[in-house]
Amino acid sequence: xxxxIKTENLVFQYEGENNSDIMVLNGINIHIKKGEFVAVLGxxxxxxxxxxxxxxxxxxxxxxxxxxxxxxxxxxxKLFDIRQKVGMVFQNPDNQIVATIVEEDVAFGPExxxxxxxxxxxxxxxxxESVDMYEYRRHAPHQLSGGQKQRVAIAGVVAMRPDxxxxxxxxxxxxxxxxxxxxxxIKELNDTYGTTVVLITHYMDEAVNADRVxxxxxxxxxxxxxxxxxxxxxxxxxxxxxxxxxxxxxxYELRKxxxxxxxxxxxxxxxxxELTKLLEE
Amino acid sequence: xxxxxxxGQYFPGESFVHKLDPRMKIVLTIAYVVxxxxxxxxxxxxxxxxxxVLSYSISRISFKMILKSLKPIVPIILFTAIxxxxxxxxxxxxxxxxxxxxxxxVKLAVxxxxxxxxxxxxxxxxxxxxxxxxxxxxxxxxxSPLKKVxxxxxxxxxxxxxxxxxxxxxIEETDKIMSAQKARGADLESGGIVQRAKALIPILIPLxxxxxxxxxxxxxxxxxxxxxxxxxxxxMKQLQYSWRDAFSFILISxxxxxxxxxxxxxxxxxx
Ligand SMILES: Nc1ncnc2c1ncn2[C@@H]1O[C@H](COP(=O)(O)OP(=O)(O)OP(=O)(O)O)[C@@H](O)[C@H]1O
Ligand SMILES: [Mg+2]
Numbered sequence: 336x337x338x339x340i341k342t343e344n345l346v347f348q349y350e351g352e353n354n355s356d357i358m359v360l361n362g363i364n365i366h367i368k369k370g371e372f373v374a375v376l377g378x379x380x381x382x383x384x385x386x387x388x389x390x391x392x393x394x395x396x397x398x399x400x401x402x403x404x405x406x407x408x409x410x411x412x413k414l415f416d417i418r419q420k421v422g423m424v425f426q427n428p429d430n431q432i433v434a435t436i437v438e439e440d441v442a443f444g445p446e447x448x449x450x451x452x453x454x455x456x457x458x459x460x461x462x463x464e465s466v467d468m469y470e471y472r473r474h475a476p477h478q479l480s481g482g483q484k485q486r487v488a489i490a491g492v493v494a495m496r497p498d499x500x501x502x503x504x505x506x507x508x509x510x511x512x513x514x515x516x517x518x519x520x521i522k523e524l525n526d527t528y529g530t531t532v533v534l535i536t537h538y539m540d541e542a543v544n545a546d547r548v549x550x551x552x553x554x555x556x557x558x559x560x561x562x563x564x565x566x567x568x569x570x571x572x573x574x575x576x577x578x579x580x581x582x583x584x585x586x587y588e589l590r591k592x593x594x595x596x597x598x599x600x601x602x603x604x605x606x607x608x609e610l611t612k613l614l615e616e
Numbered sequence: 617x618x619x620x621x622x623x624g625q626y627f628p629g630e631s632f633v634h635k636l637d638p639r640m641k642i643v644l645t646i647a648y649v650v651x652x653x654x655x656x657x658x659x660x661x662x663x664x665x666x667x668x669v670l671s672y673s674i675s676r677i678s679f680k681m682i683l684k685s686l687k688p689i690v691p692i693i694l695f696t697a698i699x700x701x702x703x704x705x706x707x708x709x710x711x712x713x714x715x716x717x718x719x720x721x722v723k724l725a726v727x728x729x730x731x732x733x734x735x736x737x738x739x740x741x742x743x744x745x746x747x748x749x750x751x752x753x754x755x756x757x758x759x760s761p762l763k764k765v766x767x768x769x770x771x772x773x774x775x776x777x778x779x780x781x782x783x784x785x786x787i788e789e790t791d792k793i794m795s796a797q798k799a800r801g802a803d804l805e806s807g808g809i810v811q812r813a814k815a816l817i818p819i820l821i822p823l824x825x826x827x828x829x830x831x832x833x834x835x836x837x838x839x840x841x842x843x844x845x846x847x848x849x850x851x852m853k854q855l856q857y858s859w860r861d862a863f864s865f866i867l868i869s870x871x872x873x874x875x876x877x878x879x880x881x882x883x884x885x886x887x
Contacts, residue, residue, distance in 0.1 A: 391840060393836065393839065393840065415842045415844070418839075418840060418841070418842050419842060422840065422841075423837075423840040425833065425836070425837060427830075427833060429785055429830070430829075430830045430833035430834050430837065431833065431834065431837035432781065433777070433778065433781065433834070433837075433838060433841075434749070434777060434781060435748060435749055435777060435780050435781045436749060438852075439749060439852070439853075442852035443838075443841055443843070444841040444842060445850075445852070446849055446850055446851055446852060447841060447842040447843050447844065447849055448842055449848040449849060449850050450850060451850065452850060452851060452852055452853075452854050455850065455852040456852055459852065475784070476781065477784035477785060477788070488837075491841065492841070495841065495842070
């Protein structure tokens with residue numbers, strides 16, 4: 336079993352006013368393998384957060400099933416196992432830090448799981464080191480920058496030793512520097528510790544580094560594949576109200592003008608390479 | 617402007633007093649208060665004051681801090697003094713119309729005021745030398761026997777922690793909202809009391825809305841980290857009593873017994 340999250344025909348609807356149900360997710364099938372780095376894209380209100388909340392049983396499907404490491408999220412007695420396996424980080428770092436001291440906050444998750452005190456100490460130190468916040472362990476949260484706070488929040492999840500971390504727009508409230516710090520941390524967790532990462536984001540350039548990109552549009556999966564496969568579908572993405580990385584857009588426009596250039600460029604380096612190739616011809 | 621408010625006024629340090637177990641410090645503070653109220657004699661009083669001075673010196677907290685902690689309760693001290701001054705019966709020293717002041721009244725007024733002053737000075741030392749988290753942990757553990765009678769000790773401690781955590785955040789937010797409203801032309805500084813209170817409404821309403829939103833998100837985040845109350849929960853920091861705690865406990869016990877003996881056997885200098 337190397338699938339950490341599996342959804343089968345996941346349908347979810349909110350009960351709206353006067354008994355009309357609002358469909359948010361209409362039959363989603365996603366299989367996420369252990370160790371994968373998946374980016375989820377979609378415009379506002381497309382259902383990304385709702386989908387994410389199904390991954391650790393905050394929400395239960397109206398129809399269909401969600402399985403976490405083989406456990407159906409409908410099994411109520413397995414709730415804490417599921418939430419230990421799939422950790423979640425939210426947008427606003429201020430509203431997810433519970434304790435008044437950084438290390439106390441990181442200890443919060445393992446404490447809830449009933450881990451032995453000496454083992455908690457070990458995990459807290461390791462988690463803080465893995466997000467590069469060890470020297471701030473005795474600080475109060477309000478003395479930290481946004482990016483640092485968000486890394487503490489990530490450490491709080493890491494200390495629970497999850498198999499998978501779901502991050503719901505973790506960089507939306509940060510400045511460019513904070514964004515970079517957080518992204519680097521996430522990438523490192525994925526590379527070094529093999530933690531599965533599901534990154535929900537609005538920023539296309541954050542999705543470029545993922546192994547796989549899933550695009551959600553009004554509760555359906557629009558595209559699912561490697562960043563290259565997904566971003567070269569410039570027209571489909573634009574119709575769904577999404578941007579593509581700047582360099583991809585440049586290549587796309589050049590091709591539309593009749594130049595013979597590959598559209599599947601994602602980074603500046605690749606773009607430069609393609610352009611020099613074009614000029615040499 | 618609002619950022620200057622500090623809660624708890626904790627001064628970190630490495631002294632004997634700082635290193636005491638917070639549970640013991642709370643017990644010692646209570647014992648000290650009891651001692652102050654048992655004392656009805658100058659000698660007993662000197663013992664209590666001696667203990668206070670000793671504690672302040674060891675913890676290296678400046679005596680000026682006592683004055684600072686007394687500022688907000690000056691009205692209470694005055695009230696206590698005046699009440700004792702005018703309403704204690706005895707041989708009148710001074711009489712005018714219905715007002716009479718007796719020697720006993722003066723004595724008691726001085727004594728009661730001093731009692732309140734030393735009470736505040738002593739309890740302040742607890743917050744000066746104990747961080748808010750230690751204090752919360754100490755209270756939770758000391759009250760834990762009450763769990764047997766279904767008193768929500770853990771929930772109370774969790775509420776205190778969260779309140780302490782969010783006070784700086786909410787203060788910052790209040791500052792922001794105030795600036796935002798001022799930028800829209802709100803006048804917060806002039807006018808009478810009623811007008812100023814009215815001017816607070818456009819600050820309080822956004823603050824409350826945001827606090828509720830934060831609470832909702834925090835609850836979700838806590839749930840995601842498997843929070844389910846006290847049941848099966850462990851703690852990273854384990855509090856442990858040391859020789860310091862034993863020593864302090866013996867010291868305060870000896871002092872209290874001495875004060876009681878003085879009350880019983882020495883009749884000179886009593887109030
Ligand atoms: N509590 C709720 N009650 C009713 N409808 C809701 C509720 N929460 C979300 N919705 C609806 O569900 C839809 C999807 O919301 P969701 O939060 O999943 O979107 P999102 O893709 O995360 O958007 P964003 O990018 O803004 O975070 C939206 O149309 C929203 O109006
Ligand atoms: Mg969302």
